[in-house]
Amino acid sequence: MIRIVVYILVVLALGFGFSWLADRPGELQIVWQGQLIEMSLTAAATLIVAIVAIVMIAWWLVRTLWTSPHSVRRYFRARKRDRGYQAISTGLIAAGAGNAALARRMSARARGLIRADQEPLIMVLEAQAALIEGKHDDARRMYEQMVADPETRELGLRGLYLEATRAGAHEAARQYAERAAEDAPYLPWAAKAALEYRCQTSAWSDAIHLLDQQRVAGVLTRAEADRLKAVLLTAKAMDQLDGDPAAARDNATSALKLAKDLIPASLTAARAYLREDNLRKAASVLEAAWKLSPHPEIASLYVQARGGDGAVDRLKRAERLEQVKPNNIYSLLIVAEMALEARDFGKARAKAEGAARMQASERMFLLLADIEDAETGDQARIRYWMSQALKAPRDPAWVADGQVSETWLPYSPVSGKLDAFEWKIPYAQLSGPVEEGTVVSGASALAELPPLGQPHQARENKPTPAPEPAKPVAPVSPPAKTAPGTAEPEPFFGGAPDDPGVRDGSKAQDEKTRLNLF
Template sequence: MIRILFFILLVLALALGFAWLADRPGELSLIWQGQLIEMSLMRAASILISLFAAVLIVIWLVRAVWQSPHTVTRYFRARKRDRGYQALSTGLIAAGAGDASLARKMALRTRSLISADQEPLIHLLEAQTALIEGKYDDARKKFELMADDPETRELGLRGLFLEARRLGAHEAARQYAERAAEKAPHLPWATLATLDHRGQAGEWDEAIRLLDQSRAARVLEKKEADRKKAVLLTARAMEKFDRDARGARDDALAALKLDDSLVPAALIAAKALFREDNLRKGASILEKIWKLGPHPEVARLYVRARGGDSAVDRLKRAKRLESIRSNNAVALATVAEAALEARELALAREKAEAAARLEPTESIFLLLADIEEADTGDEGRIRHWMAQALRSPRDPAWTADGVTSPTWLPVSPVSGRLDAFEWKAPPLQLSGATEDGHPNADEAIRSLPPVSATPPAPEPEPAKPPATIEAEPAIRVPEQSEPSEAAGKAKEPEEAPDPFFGRPPDDPGVRDPAAGNKDKAGLRLF
C-alpha cells in the first residue's frame, strides 16, 4: 500500500514538473566538441529523465544477473521448506485424528525436509505419533527433549505431567507441575495441578501463597480464584480448630467474605464463636447462610447452639429457622425433630407430613416412623413408614467422584481435585413407585387410618390352636388334626376389620384350625 502511494506521488510530481516547464518555454544551447546543439527546454528535460530511467534499468539487470545463483538457491530452499511445513501440518492433523501410519509417514517426510533445530514442532509430531502407537517410552524421551529446550519447555513439561499422571506416578506429576508453575506461573494447568497436589498433602499455606501469585498474574478468573481460596482457608480452619479456635474463626470469616455460600466455612466460624460464648454473632452467621439455602447441618448446629437448652428451647430455635425460610422441607423436618424431642407429637406429625409432601426422602419417612413409635406404638403404622423410607430417594450428602462422605472435605479422595465435594443426592439410590422416582407421599399418608385419641383396647387373646410353630432352627409343620372343642367354640368377630394398608397383609400368620379340613396341603407359613 505504501509503495502504491509512493508511485502515485512520483507520477504526480513528474506531471507537475512538466506542466511548470510547459508554462515557461525556453531554448537550451550546448556547444560540445565544436558543435552547437540547440533544443527546447521541454525536450531537454525529457531526454534527461529518460536517460536516468535507462541507467536504473541497466543497474537492475546487472544486479539480477549477479544474484541469480543465490536467488535460485533461495527459491528451491523456500519450496522445500513449504513442502516440509505442509507435511508437518498433515502429520499433526493425522495425529489428532488417530491415524498412526499417516502421522509416522509425515513425521519422516518432515524430518527429511526440515531440520528439527529449526522447527521444534517436529518433536511434538513424533511424540504424538509415539503415543498413538503405544510407544510411551519414546514419547517420554521426546517430551524430555522438549522440556530441555527453552522454546518448548512448557509443552514438554505438560506432556511429561500427563504421562506421569496416566501411569499413576503422582509424585513425578507433582514435580513436573511445580516446575512448570515456577518457570511459567501464567499456565492455568500447572497452577491448578500444583494446588491439587498441595491440597492432598495438606500444605494449605503453600497452596494459598501459590494461589495469590496466580491471582496477581490473572491466571484464573476472579470468581474461580476467590472460590478456591475460600476452600483453602476453610480447610486450614478445620485443621487448626481444635488447637487454635481463634485462628480457625479468622480463616473461616475470611473464607465467607470471599464466598458467602460456603456452608463448611459458616459452620466452622459458628462453632468457633460458640466456643467463645459469642452466641449472637454465631447465630447471625448461620441465619445468613440459611437464607441463601437451607442446609441440614446448619439447622442442626443452630438448634443445638447452646448445650444447656431444653427441648422446648430447641423447638423455639427450630421455629425461628422455619420463619426465616418457610415452606421448606429442611425447615419443616427440623421443626418436626425438635417437636419430637419436646414430646409435642401432634406438631411433629404435622410438620413431618408437610415435609414429606414437599420432598419425600428417606430421612423424612424414618422421622415419621419415630413419631409413630412415640405417639401410637402401632407396629403396622411403623412398618408402613419404614417401607416408604426404603422406596424413597436417598437424602443429599457430600458427594465427589461417585463417593459420599459424612463430612465435607476440601479434596476428593478419589481424584485429588480441590473443591470437588457437592451437596447433592448420591448417584445410587432405590427408585420409588412413581414414574419420577419418588413415592407419592399424599397417597402414603391417606392410606393410613386416622390416629385415635385413645389407644385401642387390647383384643382378647384367641384360643391357642393345636398346631404351633416351635422356635427351633428347622421349622416343623405339624400334622393335620381335628380342631379342638375349645377352638371351635372360640368367639368369632362379628365383622372382619378392614386391612391396614387397603389389602391383606403379607404374613397372614397361623391358620385357623377350623379351616384345617378345607386345605389338604397342610399349614401355609408364607
C-alpha cells in the same frame, strides 16, 4: 493497496509538475568547457527524470547480477524447506490416524530436508510415532530433549507428565506439573494438576498462591477464581479449627466474602466463633447462611450452639429459624425434631405433617414414626410410617463423582476436581426407593394413615418394673372328651400348632401353661 495509492500520488505529482513548467516557459543556458548549451525548462526536467530512471534501472541490473547466486540458493533452499514441511504435515496426520509406519517414514524424510535443531516439529513427530509403536522409552527421551530447548520446554513437560501418569509414577508426575506451573502458570493442565496435588497434601497456602497466579495470567475468570479461592480458604480454616480458632475464623469469613452461599464456610466460621465463646456472631453467620440456602447442618449447629440449653430452649431456637425462612421443608423438620425432644407432640406432628405435604422424604417419614412411637405407641402406625420411609425418595447428601461423603470435602477423592461436592440426592439412589410402590406424595401417605388403635399414654423415661417370678404350674389333667356333634373349642392363638411334635389333644393346655410362664 497502499502501494497503489502511493504510485498514483507520485504520477499525479509528476504530471502536476510538468504542467506547471509548461505554463511557465523559459530557457536554461549551461556553459561547460567553453560551450553554450541552451534548452527549455521542460526539456531539462525531462532529461533529469530520464537520467534518474536510467541510473535506477542500471543499479537494479547490477544488483540482480551480483546477488543471483544467493537468490538461486535461497530458491532451492525454500523449495527444500517446503518439501520438508509437507513431510512433517503428512507425518503428523498419519500419527493422528495411528499409522506409525507412515509417520516414521515422513519423519526420516523431514530430517533429510530440514535440520532438527531448526524445526522442533520433527521431534514432536518422532515422539508421537514412538508412542504409537509402544516405544515409551524413546518417547520420554524425545520429551527430555524438548525440555532442554526453551522453545519446546512446555510441550516436553506435558509429555513427561502424561508418561509419568500413565506409568503410575505419581510423584514424578507431580514434579513435572509443579515445574510447568512455576514456569508457565497460564498452562491450564499444569495449573490444574499442581492445584490438585497441593490440595491432596493439604498445602492450602501454596494452592492459594498458585490460584492467584492463574487469575493474574488470565487462565480463570474472576468469578471462577473467587469461588475456588473461597473453597481453598474454607479447607484451610477447617484444618485450623482445632489448633487456631482465630485463624480459622479469619479464613472462613474471607471465604464468605468471596462466596456467600458456600455452606461449609458458614459452618466453619460459626464453629470458630463458638470456640471463642462468641455465640452472637455465630448465630448471625448461621442466620445469614440460612436466609440464602437452608441446610440441615446449619439448623443442627444453630439449635445446639449453646451446650447448656434444654429441649425447650432448642425448640425456641428452631422456631427462630422458621421465622427467618418460613414455608421451607428444613425449617419445618427442625422444629418438628426439637418439638419431639421437648415432648410437644402436637406441634411436632403438625410441623412434620406440613413438611410431608410439601415434599416426601425418608427423613420426614422416619420422624413421623418417632413421633408416633413416643406419643401413641401404636405399632400399626409406626410400621406404616417405616414402610413409607422405605418407599420414599432418599435424602440429599454430599456427592462428588458418584461418591457419597458424610461431610463436605474441598476436592473429589476420585477425580481430584476442586469444589466437586454438591448437596443432592446420590446417583445410586435416583433409580427408585428401597421397596416397590413409590409414594406419590406426602399428602397421599397422610390420607392412607390407618386409624388409631387402642389409646396409649405418652412414653416417659421411667424404670422398667422387674418381672414377677414364675408361678408353679399345677399338674394338668387330660381334657374331657367332647360330646358327639359338639365342635371342639379353638385355642386363643388360632388353629393347630405348626410343630408336629405337639399333640393336638393338649394344645389348649399348652397355651395356658406358656401364658403362666410369661
